[in-house]
Amino acid sequence: MLSRVADSCFWLSRYVERAESSARILDVNIQLVLDSEDQSANGANNLWRPILSTLAEQELFHSQHGELNGDTVMEFVTFEKANPSSILSSVTFARENARTVREQISSEMWEQLNRLYLHLQSPAARVAFRESPIGFYRSLVDQLHSFQGITDATMTHGEGWHFLQAGKYLERADATSRVLDFKYHVLLPSGERVGGNVDITQWMAVLRSCSAMEAYLKLFHGRVTSWEVAGFLILHASFPRSIRFSVDALDQALHSISGSERGHFSNEAERLSGMLRSNLDYTTVDSIFQSGLHQYLDQTQARINEVSSALAETYCSWL
Amino acid sequence: MKGFFGTYETGNFFDEMFEADGQVRPHYSKILERFSEMDVALFEPKRALAEKTYLNQGITFTVYSGDEGTERIMPFDLVPRIIPAHEWRLLELGLEQRLRALNLFLHDIYHDQRIVKEGVIPLEIIRTAKHYRPELVGLDVPHDIYIHICGSDLIRGADGTYMVLEDNGRCPSGVSYLLENRQAMKRVFPKLFSHYSVRSVDHYPQELLEVLRYVAPQGNPDPTVVVLTPGIYNSAYFEHSFLARSMGIEIVVSQDLVVKDACVYMKTTKGLKKVDVIYRRIDDDFLDPTVFRKDSVLGVPGIVNAYREGNVNLCNALGTGVADDKVTYYYVPAMIKFYLGEDPVLPNVETYLSAVDSDRKFILENLENLVVKAANESGGYGMMIGPNASREEIEKFRAAITADPRGYIAQPVISLSRSPCYFDGKFEGRHIDLRPYILMGEKTTIVPGGLTRVAMRKGSLVVNSSQGGGSKDTWVLDEMEAPC
Numbered sequence: 001m002l003s004r005v006a007d008s009c010f011w012l013s014r015y016v017e018r019a020e021s022s023a024r025i026l027d028v029n030i031q032l033v034l035d036s037e038d039q040s041a042n043g044a045n046n047l048w049r050p051i052l053s054t055l056a057e058q059e060l061f062h063s064q065h066g067e068l069n070g071d072t073v074m075e076f077v078t079f080e081k082a083n084p085s086s087i088l089s090s091v092t093f094a095r096e097n098a099r100t101v102r103e104q105i106s107s108e109m110w111e112q113l114n115r116l117y118l119h120l121q122s123p124a125a126r127v128a129f130r131e132s133p134i135g136f137y138r139s140l141v142d143q144l145h146s147f148q149g150i151t152d153a154t155m156t157h158g159e160g161w162h163f164l165q166a167g168k169y170l171e172r173a174d175a176t177s178r179v180l181d182f183k184y185h186v187l188l189p190s191g192e193r194v195g196g197n198v199d200i201t202q203w204m205a206v207l208r209s210c211s212a213m214e215a216y217l218k219l220f221h222g223r224v225t226s227w228e229v230a231g232f233l234i235l236h237a238s239f240p241r242s243i244r245f246s247v248d249a250l251d252q253a254l255h256s257i258s259g260s261e262r263g264h265f266s267n268e269a270e271r272l273s274g275m276l277r278s279n280l281d282y283t284t285v286d287s288i289f290q291s292g293l294h295q296y297l298d299q300t301q302a303r304i305n306e307v308s309s310a311l312a313e314t315y316c317s318w319l
Numbered sequence: 320m321k322g323f324f325g326t327y328e329t330g331n332f333f334d335e336m337f338e339a340d341g342q343v344r345p346h347y348s349k350i351l352e353r354f355s356e357m358d359v360a361l362f363e364p365k366r367a368l369a370e371k372t373y374l375n376q377g378i379t380f381t382v383y384s385g386d387e388g389t390e391r392i393m394p395f396d397l398v399p400r401i402i403p404a405h406e407w408r409l410l411e412l413g414l415e416q417r418l419r420a421l422n423l424f425l426h427d428i429y430h431d432q433r434i435v436k437e438g439v440i441p442l443e444i445i446r447t448a449k450h451y452r453p454e455l456v457g458l459d460v461p462h463d464i465y466i467h468i469c470g471s472d473l474i475r476g477a478d479g480t481y482m483v484l485e486d487n488g489r490c491p492s493g494v495s496y497l498l499e500n501r502q503a504m505k506r507v508f509p510k511l512f513s514h515y516s517v518r519s520v521d522h523y524p525q526e527l528l529e530v531l532r533y534v535a536p537q538g539n540p541d542p543t544v545v546v547l548t549p550g551i552y553n554s555a556y557f558e559h560s561f562l563a564r565s566m567g568i569e570i571v572v573s574q575d576l577v578v579k580d581a582c583v584y585m586k587t588t589k590g591l592k593k594v595d596v597i598y599r600r601i602d603d604d605f606l607d608p609t610v611f612r613k614d615s616v617l618g619v620p621g622i623v624n625a626y627r628e629g630n631v632n633l634c635n636a637l638g639t640g641v642a643d644d645k646v647t648y649y650y651v652p653a654m655i656k657f658y659l660g661e662d663p664v665l666p667n668v669e670t671y672l673s674a675v676d677s678d679r680k681f682i683l684e685n686l687e688n689l690v691v692k693a694a695n696e697s698g699g700y701g702m703m704i705g706p707n708a709s710r711e712e713i714e715k716f717r718a719a720i721t722a723d724p725r726g727y728i729a730q731p732v733i734s735l736s737r738s739p740c741y742f743d744g745k746f747e748g749r750h751i752d753l754r755p756y757i758l759m760g761e762k763t764t765i766v767p768g769g770l771t772r773v774a775m776r777k778g779s780l781v782v783n784s785s786q787g788g789g790s791k792d793t794w795v796l797d798e799m800e801a802p803c
Contacts (some may be wrong), residue, residue, distance in 0.1 A: 002575050003586045063640070099551045103564040107376070114377045125382070159588065315588040 013167030322355035345371035394789030413665030452642020524565035530760030542595035578621030
């Protein structure tokens with residue numbers, strides 16, 4: 001497969017996953033704001049600020065908007081073309097990449113992505129958004145899920161598909177770590193204690209934005225604690241949005257591309273992903289909290305980035 | 320005429336569907352029957368369905384002029400253009416003959432130049448052709464084929480005679496629309512096809528691949544063939560990727576290719592892979608910055624050297640532009656006689672060369688009645704239609720012709736034939752042409768029909784998509800199809 005095509009498949013998939021993560025996070029945050037006991041404008045704005053630090057270009061936002069509130073943040077993260085990480089930008093980049101590899105992906109995949117892009121550009125999308133932002137984000141996530149389903153069902157599971165998988169899971173591992181980190185940026189209102197009602201509501205929001213609520217509750221019988229939520233989202237071996245699961249799938253995809261055996265490595269990307277994977281396999285929640293959750297997530301994100309660079313170096317920009 | 324077609328007027332033009340007295344031509348009678356039963360309420364959803372199909376599939380081209388490059392779909396009209404079998408037989412003969420002569424001409428001018436020595440074409444015309452490549456003189460190309468893919472534009476004048484308007488021997492585009500138009504028609508009017516036996520066009524990509532494989536260097540029986548595109552911002556990118564997909568081969572941009580030891584390789588995830596045949600959709604000028612335009616970022620340094628060494632083949636060959644120069648066009652009937660000893664099956668449009676003194680005098684005296692074309696432009700650019708031109712425009716062309724007589728030709732204004740097109744609830748006549756795609760490999764094949772292009776603006780004679788032209792599905796009827 002052409003190096004450039006591999007690169008495009010990888011990024012196409014990352015952007016699709018990124019758009020999905022952003023849509024989930026916004027959806028959940030709207031609910032969080034609605035559930036909040038502090039219904040003052042100030043209280044709501046305190047809940048929108050962390051979205052910016054998690055998802056977006058803060059400086060660009062402040063240069064464009066005087067005021068930080070739900071409307072400006074949602075607009076900026078959803079439709080702003082100048083914001084390279086907005087949902088619209090992500091879908092646009094995904095489509096651009098898809099256009100360059102149309103002979104690799106199936107026509108059905110292209111058409112789904114193209115439809116979504118045309119929809120987001122249309123006045124109809126604005127209308128739907130105004131009528132119900134929650135409905136808008138859910139339908140967006142649905143359409144992106146359709147894309148994943150179409151991909152699995154219509155594309156040969158060969159090299160190109162493995163690059164798509166690598167992009168998807170790498171982005172997902174990164175996104176989950178960001179969502180967890182998001183909680184770190186949300187300040188508890190004064191008088192609220194760690195483990196109190198507000199704290200728990202916020203952790204539940206984190207679970208929801210990873211679609212992890214139901215899976216988590218089954219496992220922990222309705223008990224929500226920071227410790228267990230973080231443990232679940234980082235270390236669970238078979239929940240499909242946990243960091244460990246995602247890194248494992250990334251590692252699998254990389255080995256499928258090269259054909260080398262798992263547990264061994266034939267290039268730098270595989271070495272780094274293997275190291276990250278075994279670290280996740282042998283880490284405990286206790287040790288994570290001992291070193292500090294925020295620090296751990298920061299470090300993990302840095303390592304995920306290293307895998308991404310090594311992959312590009314190995315397959316895409318080697319000459 | 321009846322029903323939905325009730326208000327249709329043929330005007331004073333040759334109409335593809337109706338005789339001058341308003342009688343439907345026999346090969347259109349079943350179409351008329353079907354369409355007459357319809358009304359706006361039935362027709363409009365079909366039109367919308369076709370449009371949506373194109374948009375969702377991203378069958379778009381990019382328009383540059385204007386504030387930004389915007390993606391547009393090419394307007395598609397739902398009334399098919401129908402060519403009866405006996406007309407098509409004639410076109411096939413004429414097109415095949417023409418391409419044979421053009422290829423012999425190219426081989427000749429890059430070798431012995433017999434045609435010049437024997438006084439048929441002045442050396443000066445060849446030497447000053449913008450796309451003549453003296454650096455290729457003496458170079459042999461596989462099977463002596465230069466133009467593998469030719470798009471010769473055909474028009475019909477007031478009496479319905481088919482004429483060749485120009486030959487596109489560099490990178491003719493539009494074949495993807497031909498194929499997609501058929502898909503769209505099948506989707507929108509599936510039942511129509513059961514009333515006609517329309518010859519299939521689907522095999523074009525396979526025929527093309529066969530040609531590309533046939534002309535591999537050193538007769539390599541299992542060559543690696545790729546499509547080279549300038550990239551996704553090129554107006555024809557959809558077509559490039561469409562063809563690569565339909566042939567099941569890679570589409571590459573110049574950055575994917577490197578030249579080592581006079582061989583071309585592509586960069587893959589598993590290392591370098593040798594490329595044997597390149598269907599390039601980049602003009603000569605941009606192909607190799609070390610040989611042609613130094614500022615080209617679309618090109619591959621060293622690729623021309625690899626070509627000269629015979630390690631890679633380019634389709635079409637380098638230097639074919641000299642054959643679709645509009646001054647060379649003037650000499651094609653003479654070429655046919657010279658190389659083949661045959662009379663041309665398809666006539667040229669009457670043409671005046673401003674490089675010839677007597678012609679130039681005539682042109683300058685009659686600018687307001689003629690169509691003037693720059694010899695080396697395409698896509699409807701560099702062209703003036705006298706009767707529609709402003710005083711200012713006419714003077715601009717007068718000055719240009721005087722300054723560069725070799726650079727222009729003139730032709731009488733031909734009232735191209737018209738075909739009914741649907742606009743806002745009714746049918747109106749619009750001028751059309753036909754671009755068939757002729758492939759030359761081991762044998763010459765022509766996909767039945769071609770792309771019928773439509774000048775969508777009322778009264779306009781310009782059919783190019785870059786100038787707002789649209790298209791129609793083109794049906795060539797099977798020999799078995801009864802004439803009425």
